[in-house]
Amino acid sequence: MARYTCRRILTGLLSLFVLITVTFFLVRIIPGSPFQRGGVSESVVEAIEQEYGLNEPLFTQYLSYIGGVLHGDLGISYQDPAVRVTEVIARAWPVTASVGAAALIVSLILGTGLGILSAVSGRRSVKQVISAGGMIAAGIPGFAAAILLMLVFSVKLKLLPASGLLSPVHYILPVAALSLYPAAMVSRLVSSTLETELTKDYVLFARAKGLGRRQVIFTHALKNAYLPVINYIGPASASLLTGSFVVESIFTIPGLGREFVGSITNRDYTLILGLTVFMGAVVILVNLITDLLCAWLDPKTRRAYREERA
Protein backbone atom coordinates (compact mmCIF):
# COMPACT_ATOMS: atom_id res chain seq x y z
CA MET A 1 0.00 0.00 0.00
CA ALA A 2 2.79 2.41 0.95
CA ARG A 3 4.63 1.69 -2.27
CA TYR A 4 1.46 2.14 -4.26
CA THR A 5 0.85 5.48 -2.56
CA CYS A 6 4.38 6.64 -3.35
CA ARG A 7 4.03 5.66 -6.97
CA ARG A 8 0.69 7.42 -7.28
CA ILE A 9 2.19 10.60 -5.80
CA LEU A 10 5.12 10.42 -8.20
CA THR A 11 2.92 9.97 -11.26
CA GLY A 12 0.76 12.80 -9.96
CA LEU A 13 3.76 15.10 -9.77
CA LEU A 14 4.92 14.02 -13.21
CA SER A 15 1.52 14.77 -14.77
CA LEU A 16 1.51 18.13 -13.05
CA PHE A 17 4.90 18.92 -14.56
CA VAL A 18 3.76 17.91 -18.04
CA LEU A 19 0.59 19.93 -17.53
CA ILE A 20 2.65 23.03 -16.72
CA THR A 21 4.83 22.46 -19.78
CA VAL A 22 1.96 21.89 -22.20
CA THR A 23 -0.07 24.83 -20.91
CA PHE A 24 2.97 27.10 -20.98
CA PHE A 25 3.62 26.46 -24.64
CA LEU A 26 -0.10 26.48 -25.54
CA VAL A 27 -0.55 29.89 -24.00
CA ARG A 28 2.55 31.23 -25.73
CA ILE A 29 1.30 30.15 -29.17
CA ILE A 30 -1.62 32.54 -28.85
CA PRO A 31 -0.76 35.13 -31.48
CA GLY A 32 -0.46 38.77 -30.54
CA SER A 33 1.05 40.42 -27.52
CA PRO A 34 -0.86 40.78 -24.25
CA PHE A 35 0.14 44.42 -24.18
CA GLN A 36 -1.08 45.29 -27.64
CA ARG A 37 -4.14 47.45 -27.72
CA GLY A 38 -5.34 50.55 -29.45
CA GLY A 39 -3.21 53.63 -28.92
CA VAL A 40 -0.10 51.86 -27.66
CA SER A 41 2.87 52.30 -29.96
CA GLU A 42 5.16 49.49 -31.08
CA SER A 43 8.12 50.75 -29.11
CA VAL A 44 6.18 50.90 -25.87
CA VAL A 45 4.92 47.37 -26.36
CA GLU A 46 8.48 46.23 -27.01
CA ALA A 47 9.74 48.00 -23.91
CA ILE A 48 7.11 46.39 -21.72
CA GLU A 49 7.78 43.01 -23.26
CA GLN A 50 11.44 43.45 -22.48
CA GLU A 51 10.62 44.26 -18.92
CA TYR A 52 8.62 41.07 -18.55
CA GLY A 53 11.30 39.01 -20.27
CA LEU A 54 9.01 38.19 -23.19
CA ASN A 55 11.72 39.02 -25.75
CA GLU A 56 13.95 36.23 -24.54
CA PRO A 57 13.93 32.86 -26.30
CA LEU A 58 10.90 30.78 -25.41
CA PHE A 59 12.94 28.07 -23.76
CA THR A 60 14.71 30.49 -21.41
CA GLN A 61 11.32 31.89 -20.43
CA TYR A 62 10.12 28.36 -19.80
CA LEU A 63 13.09 27.53 -17.57
CA SER A 64 12.67 30.65 -15.51
CA TYR A 65 8.95 29.96 -15.16
CA ILE A 66 9.60 26.41 -13.94
CA GLY A 67 12.19 27.78 -11.55
CA GLY A 68 9.60 30.19 -10.21
CA VAL A 69 6.99 27.46 -9.81
CA LEU A 70 9.44 25.38 -7.80
CA HIS A 71 9.80 28.30 -5.44
CA GLY A 72 6.04 28.66 -5.19
CA ASP A 73 6.01 31.74 -7.40
CA LEU A 74 3.59 31.80 -10.30
CA GLY A 75 4.70 35.17 -11.68
CA ILE A 76 3.05 38.56 -11.85
CA SER A 77 -0.24 39.37 -13.52
CA TYR A 78 0.33 41.05 -16.89
CA GLN A 79 -2.66 43.28 -16.58
CA ASP A 80 -1.92 44.52 -13.13
CA PRO A 81 1.80 44.41 -12.30
CA ALA A 82 1.11 45.12 -8.65
CA VAL A 83 -0.61 41.76 -8.23
CA ARG A 84 1.08 38.40 -8.02
CA VAL A 85 -0.74 35.38 -9.38
CA THR A 86 -0.39 33.62 -6.05
CA GLU A 87 -2.15 36.57 -4.42
CA VAL A 88 -5.03 36.27 -6.86
CA ILE A 89 -5.36 32.60 -6.00
CA ALA A 90 -5.10 33.28 -2.27
CA ARG A 91 -7.87 35.87 -2.58
CA ALA A 92 -10.21 34.00 -4.90
CA TRP A 93 -9.85 30.42 -3.79
CA PRO A 94 -11.44 30.68 -0.31
CA VAL A 95 -14.52 32.22 -1.95
CA THR A 96 -14.76 29.48 -4.54
CA ALA A 97 -14.01 26.75 -2.05
CA SER A 98 -16.66 27.90 0.39
CA VAL A 99 -19.35 27.89 -2.31
CA GLY A 100 -18.05 24.59 -3.67
CA ALA A 101 -17.92 22.93 -0.27
CA ALA A 102 -21.47 24.05 0.49
CA ALA A 103 -22.62 22.67 -2.86
CA LEU A 104 -20.78 19.42 -2.18
CA ILE A 105 -22.44 18.96 1.20
CA VAL A 106 -25.88 19.86 -0.13
CA SER A 107 -25.59 17.50 -3.07
CA LEU A 108 -24.32 14.63 -0.91
CA ILE A 109 -27.12 14.99 1.64
CA LEU A 110 -29.85 15.59 -0.92
CA GLY A 111 -28.58 12.94 -3.30
CA THR A 112 -28.15 10.28 -0.64
CA GLY A 113 -31.53 11.02 0.89
CA LEU A 114 -33.40 10.89 -2.40
CA GLY A 115 -31.42 7.85 -3.48
CA ILE A 116 -32.35 5.93 -0.34
CA LEU A 117 -35.95 7.03 -0.63
CA SER A 118 -36.12 5.84 -4.21
CA ALA A 119 -34.47 2.49 -3.43
CA VAL A 120 -36.47 1.77 -0.30
CA SER A 121 -39.87 3.13 -1.21
CA GLY A 122 -42.33 0.50 -2.27
CA ARG A 123 -44.41 3.00 -4.23
CA ARG A 124 -43.65 3.17 -7.91
CA SER A 125 -44.72 6.78 -8.17
CA VAL A 126 -42.03 7.91 -5.70
CA LYS A 127 -39.40 6.12 -7.72
CA GLN A 128 -40.62 7.60 -10.98
CA VAL A 129 -40.81 11.13 -9.67
CA ILE A 130 -37.26 10.92 -8.27
CA SER A 131 -35.79 9.43 -11.41
CA ALA A 132 -37.59 11.92 -13.65
CA GLY A 133 -36.44 14.77 -11.44
CA GLY A 134 -32.92 13.42 -11.56
CA MET A 135 -32.97 13.28 -15.32
CA ILE A 136 -34.18 16.84 -15.63
CA ALA A 137 -31.60 18.04 -13.12
CA ALA A 138 -28.82 16.20 -14.90
CA GLY A 139 -29.97 17.18 -18.37
CA ILE A 140 -30.24 20.92 -17.89
CA PRO A 141 -26.88 22.60 -18.34
CA GLY A 142 -25.53 24.36 -15.28
CA PHE A 143 -25.68 27.83 -16.72
CA ALA A 144 -29.28 27.41 -17.86
CA ALA A 145 -30.23 26.27 -14.38
CA ALA A 146 -28.38 29.21 -12.88
CA ILE A 147 -30.11 31.72 -15.14
CA LEU A 148 -33.54 30.17 -14.63
CA LEU A 149 -33.09 30.19 -10.86
CA MET A 150 -32.00 33.80 -11.04
CA LEU A 151 -34.91 34.80 -13.28
CA VAL A 152 -37.45 33.14 -11.06
CA PHE A 153 -36.14 33.93 -7.58
CA SER A 154 -34.47 37.28 -7.99
CA VAL A 155 -36.04 38.91 -11.05
CA LYS A 156 -39.65 37.75 -10.80
CA LEU A 157 -40.19 36.97 -7.13
CA LYS A 158 -37.43 39.27 -5.80
CA LEU A 159 -36.89 36.85 -2.93
CA LEU A 160 -33.18 36.23 -3.14
CA PRO A 161 -30.25 38.45 -4.10
CA ALA A 162 -28.90 37.88 -7.59
CA SER A 163 -25.25 38.72 -7.22
CA GLY A 164 -22.37 38.96 -4.81
CA LEU A 165 -21.59 36.92 -1.74
CA LEU A 166 -22.25 39.26 1.15
CA SER A 167 -24.38 37.15 3.45
CA PRO A 168 -25.42 33.51 3.81
CA VAL A 169 -28.58 34.30 1.84
CA HIS A 170 -26.39 35.07 -1.16
CA TYR A 171 -25.13 31.52 -1.14
CA ILE A 172 -28.53 29.95 -1.76
CA LEU A 173 -28.87 30.44 -5.51
CA PRO A 174 -25.30 29.64 -6.59
CA VAL A 175 -25.15 26.62 -4.32
CA ALA A 176 -28.49 25.40 -5.68
CA ALA A 177 -27.29 25.85 -9.25
CA LEU A 178 -24.01 24.09 -8.53
CA SER A 179 -25.40 21.14 -6.62
CA LEU A 180 -28.18 20.27 -9.08
CA TYR A 181 -26.11 17.98 -11.28
CA PRO A 182 -24.01 16.26 -8.59
CA ALA A 183 -27.10 15.70 -6.45
CA ALA A 184 -28.85 14.02 -9.37
CA MET A 185 -25.83 11.83 -10.05
CA VAL A 186 -25.42 10.84 -6.40
CA SER A 187 -29.08 9.98 -6.01
CA ARG A 188 -28.96 7.87 -9.18
CA LEU A 189 -25.86 6.01 -8.02
CA VAL A 190 -27.16 5.48 -4.48
CA SER A 191 -30.56 4.25 -5.57
CA SER A 192 -29.24 1.81 -8.16
CA THR A 193 -26.48 0.32 -6.00
CA LEU A 194 -28.61 0.27 -2.87
CA GLU A 195 -31.33 -1.60 -4.72
CA THR A 196 -28.93 -4.39 -5.68
CA GLU A 197 -27.37 -4.42 -2.21
CA LEU A 198 -30.78 -4.84 -0.58
CA THR A 199 -31.42 -8.08 -2.48
CA LYS A 200 -28.27 -9.68 -1.12
CA ASP A 201 -28.14 -12.43 1.48
CA TYR A 202 -26.44 -10.47 4.21
CA VAL A 203 -29.32 -8.01 4.29
CA LEU A 204 -31.77 -10.86 4.64
CA PHE A 205 -29.61 -12.33 7.39
CA ALA A 206 -29.39 -9.06 9.25
CA ARG A 207 -33.16 -8.71 9.05
CA ALA A 208 -33.60 -12.33 10.15
CA LYS A 209 -31.50 -11.86 13.24
CA GLY A 210 -33.85 -9.11 14.24
CA LEU A 211 -32.23 -5.84 13.23
CA GLY A 212 -34.52 -3.02 12.29
CA ARG A 213 -35.04 -2.10 8.68
CA ARG A 214 -33.58 1.33 9.20
CA GLN A 215 -30.47 0.00 10.87
CA VAL A 216 -29.87 -2.52 8.12
CA ILE A 217 -30.16 0.14 5.46
CA PHE A 218 -27.97 2.73 7.12
CA THR A 219 -25.25 0.67 8.76
CA HIS A 220 -25.02 -2.33 6.48
CA ALA A 221 -26.28 -1.75 2.97
CA LEU A 222 -25.47 1.93 2.56
CA LYS A 223 -21.85 1.35 3.50
CA ASN A 224 -21.45 -1.08 0.66
CA ALA A 225 -23.46 1.03 -1.74
CA TYR A 226 -21.38 4.11 -1.15
CA LEU A 227 -18.26 3.07 -3.03
CA PRO A 228 -19.41 4.19 -6.49
CA VAL A 229 -20.55 7.45 -4.93
CA ILE A 230 -17.06 8.10 -3.58
CA ASN A 231 -15.67 7.23 -6.98
CA TYR A 232 -17.94 9.81 -8.54
CA ILE A 233 -17.80 12.51 -5.91
CA GLY A 234 -13.99 12.62 -5.96
CA PRO A 235 -13.57 14.13 -9.42
CA ALA A 236 -16.81 16.05 -9.00
CA SER A 237 -15.55 17.71 -5.83
CA ALA A 238 -12.38 18.68 -7.66
CA SER A 239 -14.40 20.60 -10.20
CA LEU A 240 -16.65 22.11 -7.52
CA LEU A 241 -13.71 23.26 -5.45
CA THR A 242 -11.90 24.86 -8.37
CA GLY A 243 -14.95 26.83 -9.29
CA SER A 244 -17.47 26.90 -12.01
CA PHE A 245 -16.80 29.40 -14.78
CA VAL A 246 -20.46 29.93 -15.48
CA VAL A 247 -22.09 30.01 -12.10
CA GLU A 248 -19.43 32.38 -10.82
CA SER A 249 -19.76 34.75 -13.72
CA ILE A 250 -23.56 34.69 -13.65
CA PHE A 251 -23.81 35.39 -9.94
CA THR A 252 -20.72 37.65 -9.99
CA ILE A 253 -18.89 35.68 -7.35
CA PRO A 254 -15.27 36.81 -7.08
CA GLY A 255 -13.85 33.29 -7.28
CA LEU A 256 -11.36 31.33 -9.35
CA GLY A 257 -13.74 30.62 -12.21
CA ARG A 258 -14.46 34.27 -12.80
CA GLU A 259 -10.77 35.13 -12.54
CA PHE A 260 -10.09 32.52 -15.20
CA VAL A 261 -12.71 33.87 -17.59
CA GLY A 262 -11.40 37.37 -16.97
CA SER A 263 -7.79 36.34 -17.51
CA ILE A 264 -8.68 34.81 -20.84
CA THR A 265 -10.47 37.88 -22.12
CA ASN A 266 -7.55 40.02 -20.92
CA ARG A 267 -4.93 37.64 -22.33
CA ASP A 268 -3.24 37.66 -18.99
CA TYR A 269 -0.79 34.83 -19.81
CA THR A 270 0.65 34.32 -16.37
CA LEU A 271 -2.76 34.37 -14.73
CA ILE A 272 -4.18 31.84 -17.24
CA LEU A 273 -1.14 29.67 -16.71
CA GLY A 274 -1.11 29.99 -12.93
CA LEU A 275 -4.83 29.26 -12.59
CA THR A 276 -4.65 26.26 -14.93
CA VAL A 277 -1.71 24.87 -13.00
CA PHE A 278 -3.46 25.44 -9.69
CA MET A 279 -6.72 23.85 -10.85
CA GLY A 280 -4.77 20.96 -12.37
CA ALA A 281 -2.93 20.45 -9.10
CA VAL A 282 -6.19 20.36 -7.13
CA VAL A 283 -7.71 17.91 -9.61
CA ILE A 284 -4.69 15.62 -9.46
CA LEU A 285 -4.59 15.78 -5.65
CA VAL A 286 -8.29 15.06 -5.24
CA ASN A 287 -8.12 12.15 -7.68
CA LEU A 288 -5.19 10.76 -5.70
CA ILE A 289 -7.13 11.01 -2.46
CA THR A 290 -10.18 9.39 -4.06
CA ASP A 291 -8.15 6.47 -5.35
CA LEU A 292 -6.44 5.92 -2.02
CA LEU A 293 -9.74 6.20 -0.16
CA CYS A 294 -11.33 3.65 -2.45
CA ALA A 295 -8.40 1.28 -2.03
CA TRP A 296 -8.59 1.73 1.71
CA LEU A 297 -12.34 1.14 1.84
CA ASP A 298 -12.57 -1.74 -0.58
CA PRO A 299 -10.38 -4.78 0.03
CA LYS A 300 -11.05 -5.92 -3.54
CA THR A 301 -9.40 -2.89 -5.13
CA ARG A 302 -6.67 -3.03 -2.54
CA ARG A 303 -5.84 -6.54 -3.65
CA ALA A 304 -5.95 -5.51 -7.28
CA TYR A 305 -3.36 -2.84 -6.57
CA ARG A 306 -1.09 -5.36 -4.91
CA GLU A 307 -1.35 -7.66 -7.87
CA GLU A 308 -0.70 -4.85 -10.27
CA ARG A 309 2.44 -4.02 -8.40
CA ALA A 310 3.73 -7.59 -8.31
Added chain:
Amino acid sequence: MLKRIRQQWKTYMGGSRMAAAGCIVLAVWILLAVMVPLVSPWSYSAQDAQIRNQGVSLLHWFGTDRFGRDLFTRVWYGAGISLTVGIASALINGAIGVLYGAVSGFAGRHMDLILMRIADIISAIPSMLYVILLTLVMGAGIGSMILGLCVAGWIGMARMVRGEILKLKEMEYAYAARMEGIRPLRILLRHLLPNAAGTIIVNLIFLVPQAIFTEAFLSFLGVGIEAPAASLGTIIQEARSQMMLYPQQMVFPLLVLCVMLLALNMAGTAAEQKAGGRMETVRGREDR
Protein backbone atom coordinates in the same frame (compact mmCIF):
# COMPACT_ATOMS: atom_id res chain seq x y z
CA MET B 1 -26.93 -1.85 -44.48
CA LEU B 2 -30.40 -0.33 -44.06
CA LYS B 3 -31.60 -3.53 -42.50
CA ARG B 4 -28.76 -3.50 -40.02
CA ILE B 5 -29.43 0.06 -39.06
CA ARG B 6 -33.06 -0.78 -38.49
CA GLN B 7 -32.06 -3.76 -36.41
CA GLN B 8 -29.69 -1.71 -34.29
CA TRP B 9 -32.34 0.93 -33.87
CA LYS B 10 -34.74 -1.69 -32.56
CA THR B 11 -32.12 -2.99 -30.15
CA TYR B 12 -31.46 0.33 -28.58
CA MET B 13 -34.61 2.35 -29.06
CA GLY B 14 -37.46 -0.12 -29.55
CA GLY B 15 -40.23 -0.55 -27.04
CA SER B 16 -39.27 2.21 -24.69
CA ARG B 17 -41.59 5.09 -24.05
CA MET B 18 -38.71 7.27 -22.93
CA ALA B 19 -36.80 6.62 -26.13
CA ALA B 20 -39.91 7.34 -28.21
CA ALA B 21 -40.53 10.63 -26.42
CA GLY B 22 -36.91 11.68 -26.76
CA CYS B 23 -36.75 10.84 -30.45
CA ILE B 24 -40.05 12.52 -31.30
CA VAL B 25 -39.05 15.74 -29.55
CA LEU B 26 -35.68 15.61 -31.24
CA ALA B 27 -37.27 15.08 -34.65
CA VAL B 28 -39.59 18.04 -34.10
CA TRP B 29 -36.66 20.16 -33.01
CA ILE B 30 -34.59 19.23 -36.07
CA LEU B 31 -37.57 19.89 -38.34
CA LEU B 32 -38.14 23.31 -36.80
CA ALA B 33 -34.44 24.15 -36.93
CA VAL B 34 -34.37 23.33 -40.64
CA MET B 35 -37.75 24.76 -41.65
CA VAL B 36 -38.17 27.94 -39.64
CA PRO B 37 -35.21 29.86 -41.09
CA LEU B 38 -36.32 28.80 -44.59
CA VAL B 39 -40.00 29.59 -44.28
CA SER B 40 -39.97 32.53 -41.92
CA PRO B 41 -40.56 35.98 -43.44
CA TRP B 42 -37.90 37.35 -41.09
CA SER B 43 -34.18 36.90 -41.37
CA TYR B 44 -32.08 35.76 -38.43
CA SER B 45 -29.59 38.59 -38.86
CA ALA B 46 -31.39 41.58 -40.39
CA GLN B 47 -31.71 44.36 -37.82
CA ASP B 48 -34.65 46.73 -37.65
CA ALA B 49 -34.48 49.64 -35.22
CA GLN B 50 -38.26 50.15 -35.49
CA ILE B 51 -39.18 46.96 -33.68
CA ARG B 52 -36.64 46.68 -30.89
CA ASN B 53 -37.36 44.65 -27.75
CA GLN B 54 -40.92 43.76 -28.67
CA GLY B 55 -42.91 41.31 -26.63
CA VAL B 56 -44.63 38.20 -27.83
CA SER B 57 -47.07 38.92 -30.64
CA LEU B 58 -48.69 37.22 -33.60
CA LEU B 59 -46.10 38.76 -35.86
CA HIS B 60 -43.11 37.83 -33.71
CA TRP B 61 -43.88 34.65 -31.80
CA PHE B 62 -40.97 34.96 -29.41
CA GLY B 63 -40.75 38.74 -29.66
CA THR B 64 -37.71 40.59 -30.95
CA ASP B 65 -34.29 41.29 -29.49
CA ARG B 66 -32.58 44.59 -28.83
CA PHE B 67 -31.54 44.94 -32.46
CA GLY B 68 -35.06 44.28 -33.69
CA ARG B 69 -34.34 40.78 -34.93
CA ASP B 70 -37.16 38.26 -34.87
CA LEU B 71 -36.36 35.91 -32.02
CA PHE B 72 -38.43 32.97 -33.25
CA THR B 73 -36.37 32.77 -36.44
CA ARG B 74 -33.19 33.46 -34.57
CA VAL B 75 -33.72 30.86 -31.87
CA TRP B 76 -34.42 28.11 -34.38
CA TYR B 77 -31.52 29.17 -36.54
CA GLY B 78 -29.35 29.00 -33.41
CA ALA B 79 -30.79 25.60 -32.50
CA GLY B 80 -29.72 24.39 -35.94
CA ILE B 81 -26.18 25.64 -35.38
CA SER B 82 -26.09 24.06 -31.93
CA LEU B 83 -27.32 20.73 -33.30
CA THR B 84 -24.84 20.82 -36.17
CA VAL B 85 -21.96 21.53 -33.84
CA GLY B 86 -23.14 18.87 -31.39
CA ILE B 87 -23.66 16.10 -33.90
CA ALA B 88 -20.52 16.81 -35.92
CA SER B 89 -18.23 16.98 -32.93
CA ALA B 90 -19.87 13.94 -31.32
CA LEU B 91 -19.15 11.91 -34.46
CA ILE B 92 -15.54 13.06 -34.63
CA ASN B 93 -15.01 12.62 -30.90
CA GLY B 94 -16.63 9.20 -31.04
CA ALA B 95 -14.32 8.06 -33.83
CA ILE B 96 -11.18 9.36 -32.12
CA GLY B 97 -12.25 7.99 -28.74
CA VAL B 98 -13.03 4.51 -30.02
CA LEU B 99 -9.74 4.34 -31.89
CA TYR B 100 -7.64 5.67 -29.04
CA GLY B 101 -9.37 3.63 -26.34
CA ALA B 102 -9.26 0.44 -28.38
CA VAL B 103 -5.54 0.82 -29.12
CA SER B 104 -4.78 1.70 -25.52
CA GLY B 105 -6.77 -1.16 -24.04
CA PHE B 106 -5.62 -3.70 -26.58
CA ALA B 107 -1.93 -2.84 -26.44
CA GLY B 108 -1.96 -2.84 -22.66
CA ARG B 109 1.06 -2.42 -20.36
CA HIS B 110 3.37 0.52 -21.00
CA MET B 111 1.61 1.72 -24.14
CA ASP B 112 -1.66 1.80 -22.22
CA LEU B 113 -0.10 3.67 -19.31
CA ILE B 114 1.48 6.31 -21.55
CA LEU B 115 -1.63 6.80 -23.69
CA MET B 116 -3.90 7.17 -20.69
CA ARG B 117 -1.57 9.67 -18.97
CA ILE B 118 -1.54 11.73 -22.16
CA ALA B 119 -5.32 11.68 -22.10
CA ASP B 120 -5.32 12.75 -18.45
CA ILE B 121 -3.19 15.77 -19.23
CA ILE B 122 -5.22 16.82 -22.25
CA SER B 123 -8.38 16.66 -20.18
CA ALA B 124 -6.82 18.60 -17.30
CA ILE B 125 -6.59 21.76 -19.40
CA PRO B 126 -9.88 23.67 -19.57
CA SER B 127 -11.48 23.22 -23.00
CA MET B 128 -11.94 26.98 -23.11
CA LEU B 129 -8.23 27.38 -23.74
CA TYR B 130 -8.30 25.07 -26.75
CA VAL B 131 -11.29 26.78 -28.28
CA ILE B 132 -9.73 30.21 -27.79
CA LEU B 133 -6.47 29.08 -29.34
CA LEU B 134 -8.28 27.65 -32.33
CA THR B 135 -10.52 30.66 -32.81
CA LEU B 136 -7.45 32.88 -32.74
CA VAL B 137 -5.67 30.74 -35.29
CA MET B 138 -8.60 29.87 -37.54
CA GLY B 139 -11.00 32.69 -36.85
CA ALA B 140 -14.21 32.37 -34.87
CA GLY B 141 -16.74 30.15 -36.52
CA ILE B 142 -18.42 26.79 -36.57
CA GLY B 143 -15.31 25.03 -37.85
CA SER B 144 -13.00 26.20 -35.10
CA MET B 145 -15.71 25.53 -32.54
CA ILE B 146 -16.12 21.92 -33.67
CA LEU B 147 -12.36 21.41 -33.74
CA GLY B 148 -11.98 23.01 -30.32
CA LEU B 149 -14.58 20.64 -28.88
CA CYS B 150 -12.70 17.73 -30.44
CA VAL B 151 -9.37 18.45 -28.77
CA ALA B 152 -10.48 17.06 -25.44
CA GLY B 153 -14.02 15.78 -26.05
CA TRP B 154 -13.02 12.24 -27.00
CA ILE B 155 -11.37 11.37 -23.69
CA GLY B 156 -14.46 10.08 -21.89
CA MET B 157 -15.24 7.80 -24.81
CA ALA B 158 -11.62 6.60 -24.97
CA ARG B 159 -11.61 5.73 -21.26
CA MET B 160 -14.87 3.84 -21.58
CA VAL B 161 -13.79 1.87 -24.66
CA ARG B 162 -10.43 1.11 -23.08
CA GLY B 163 -12.10 -0.32 -19.98
CA GLU B 164 -14.42 -2.39 -22.12
CA ILE B 165 -11.59 -3.76 -24.29
CA LEU B 166 -9.49 -4.56 -21.22
CA LYS B 167 -12.37 -6.65 -19.95
CA LEU B 168 -13.25 -8.26 -23.26
CA LYS B 169 -9.75 -9.30 -24.20
CA GLU B 170 -9.64 -11.62 -21.21
CA MET B 171 -12.78 -13.44 -22.40
CA GLU B 172 -12.53 -17.03 -23.56
CA TYR B 173 -13.51 -16.25 -27.11
CA ALA B 174 -10.70 -13.73 -27.36
CA TYR B 175 -8.22 -16.35 -26.21
CA ALA B 176 -9.73 -18.85 -28.62
CA ALA B 177 -9.37 -16.39 -31.46
CA ARG B 178 -5.79 -15.74 -30.52
CA MET B 179 -5.01 -19.46 -30.38
CA GLU B 180 -6.46 -19.90 -33.81
CA GLY B 181 -3.75 -17.57 -35.01
CA ILE B 182 -6.02 -14.71 -36.05
CA ARG B 183 -4.11 -11.47 -36.43
CA PRO B 184 -4.43 -9.06 -33.49
CA LEU B 185 -5.93 -6.30 -35.62
CA ARG B 186 -8.65 -8.62 -36.84
CA ILE B 187 -9.36 -9.80 -33.30
CA LEU B 188 -9.75 -6.20 -32.22
CA LEU B 189 -11.97 -5.19 -35.13
CA ARG B 190 -14.08 -8.30 -35.59
CA HIS B 191 -14.20 -9.83 -32.14
CA LEU B 192 -13.71 -7.24 -29.46
CA LEU B 193 -15.15 -3.99 -30.81
CA PRO B 194 -18.53 -5.43 -31.91
CA ASN B 195 -18.96 -6.68 -28.36
CA ALA B 196 -18.28 -3.22 -27.04
CA ALA B 197 -20.91 -1.76 -29.40
CA GLY B 198 -23.41 -1.20 -26.60
CA THR B 199 -21.05 0.98 -24.62
CA ILE B 200 -19.95 2.81 -27.74
CA ILE B 201 -23.46 3.61 -28.95
CA VAL B 202 -24.67 4.74 -25.56
CA ASN B 203 -21.67 7.00 -25.15
CA LEU B 204 -22.01 8.33 -28.66
CA ILE B 205 -25.57 9.41 -27.93
CA PHE B 206 -24.44 11.14 -24.74
CA LEU B 207 -21.62 12.89 -26.57
CA VAL B 208 -24.13 14.96 -28.53
CA PRO B 209 -25.78 16.75 -25.58
CA GLN B 210 -22.38 17.09 -23.96
CA ALA B 211 -20.98 18.86 -27.02
CA ILE B 212 -24.07 21.05 -27.38
CA PHE B 213 -23.78 21.94 -23.74
CA THR B 214 -20.09 22.84 -23.95
CA GLU B 215 -20.69 24.87 -27.09
CA ALA B 216 -23.58 26.76 -25.52
CA PHE B 217 -21.53 27.40 -22.43
CA LEU B 218 -18.54 28.69 -24.36
CA SER B 219 -20.69 30.89 -26.58
CA PHE B 220 -22.42 32.12 -23.46
CA LEU B 221 -19.06 33.21 -22.07
CA GLY B 222 -18.36 35.02 -25.30
CA VAL B 223 -15.80 32.64 -26.74
CA GLY B 224 -17.02 30.81 -29.77
CA ILE B 225 -19.53 31.41 -32.49
CA GLU B 226 -19.55 35.04 -33.54
CA ALA B 227 -21.97 37.33 -35.31
CA PRO B 228 -23.72 37.19 -37.69
CA ALA B 229 -23.94 33.46 -37.01
CA ALA B 230 -25.49 32.60 -33.67
CA SER B 231 -25.99 29.52 -31.57
CA LEU B 232 -28.38 29.21 -28.66
CA GLY B 233 -25.55 30.09 -26.30
CA THR B 234 -24.85 33.32 -28.19
CA ILE B 235 -28.51 34.31 -28.16
CA ILE B 236 -28.74 33.70 -24.42
CA GLN B 237 -25.57 35.72 -23.91
CA GLU B 238 -26.95 38.62 -25.94
CA ALA B 239 -30.12 38.70 -23.88
CA ARG B 240 -28.18 38.73 -20.65
CA SER B 241 -27.46 42.44 -20.52
CA GLN B 242 -31.16 43.24 -20.32
CA MET B 243 -32.48 40.18 -18.55
CA MET B 244 -34.00 42.32 -15.82
CA LEU B 245 -36.11 44.21 -18.37
CA TYR B 246 -36.89 41.62 -21.01
CA PRO B 247 -36.47 38.18 -19.45
CA GLN B 248 -38.44 36.56 -22.26
CA GLN B 249 -35.54 37.13 -24.65
CA MET B 250 -33.54 34.77 -22.48
CA VAL B 251 -36.24 32.33 -21.50
CA PHE B 252 -37.17 31.20 -25.01
CA PRO B 253 -33.69 30.18 -26.16
CA LEU B 254 -33.03 28.66 -22.74
CA LEU B 255 -36.13 26.51 -22.92
CA VAL B 256 -35.39 25.42 -26.47
CA LEU B 257 -31.89 24.44 -25.37
CA CYS B 258 -33.05 22.63 -22.25
CA VAL B 259 -35.72 20.64 -24.06
CA MET B 260 -33.19 19.71 -26.75
CA LEU B 261 -30.69 18.48 -24.17
CA LEU B 262 -33.38 16.66 -22.21
CA ALA B 263 -34.60 14.85 -25.32
CA LEU B 264 -31.07 13.76 -26.14
CA ASN B 265 -30.48 12.63 -22.58
CA MET B 266 -33.73 10.67 -22.62
CA ALA B 267 -32.74 8.87 -25.78
CA GLY B 268 -29.34 8.14 -24.26
CA THR B 269 -30.75 6.88 -20.98
CA ALA B 270 -33.19 4.64 -22.82
CA ALA B 271 -30.36 3.17 -24.88
CA GLU B 272 -28.34 2.73 -21.73
CA GLN B 273 -31.09 0.74 -20.09
CA LYS B 274 -31.46 -1.40 -23.20
CA ALA B 275 -27.75 -2.03 -23.46
CA GLY B 276 -27.86 -3.64 -20.05
CA GLY B 277 -27.74 -1.59 -16.95
CA ARG B 278 -25.61 1.32 -16.09
CA MET B 279 -22.07 0.88 -17.25
CA GLU B 280 -20.34 2.63 -14.41
CA THR B 281 -20.74 5.76 -16.45
CA VAL B 282 -19.24 8.49 -14.43
CA ARG B 283 -19.21 11.09 -17.09
CA GLY B 284 -17.06 13.74 -15.60
CA ARG B 285 -18.33 17.02 -16.88
CA GLU B 286 -16.02 19.91 -16.70
CA ASP B 287 -17.10 23.52 -16.91
CA ARG B 288 -20.25 23.05 -14.93
